[in-house]
Amino acid sequence: NEIKIQLVCFLIVLLQGRAPWGFTLRGGTEHREPLIITKVEQGRAAAAARLQAGDEMVSVNAVPLNGSRLEAISLVKSSHQTLRGNVGKHGVEPFKRYLLSGAD
Structure with missing residues (x-):
């Protein structure tokens, strides 16, 4: 019997200062992908x-980012002086898609 467990690591990050915050996103519902940081x-x-x-x-x-990339960018750009984000580290699947699978 084999059980595979995927560990999920989420962090709350606090960016202070002002936009631009210094990261680029790709993905979104229009691409059927999660919103991933591609550049810092x-x-x-x-x-x-x-x-x-x-x-x-x-x-x-x-605000959950479960829409389009443009909606996410709008939320990011509208953050003044502080941006608080929930981040899944290194492309780990988000908790709502956490998988626990095994074979009998």
């Missing part, structure tokens, strides 16, 4: 918060 600019708030390419943005300021 050194010297910006995102780098200071240790965001990395491959991290998944799950929410911004307590």
Whole structure:
């Protein structure tokens, strides 16, 4: 019998300062993909918060990111002085899609 468990690591990150925050997103409902950070600019708030390419943005300021990329970008850009995000590290599946599978 084999049981496979995927561990999920979520962090709450706090970016302070002002936009632009220094990260780029891809994905969204129009691509049927989660919103993934593809680039982090050194010297910006995102780098200071240790965001990395491959991290998944799950929410911004307590608003779930389950829509289009443009909706997510609008939420990010509308964050003034502080952006609070829930981030799944290194492309780990979000908790709502957590998988526990095994063979009998």
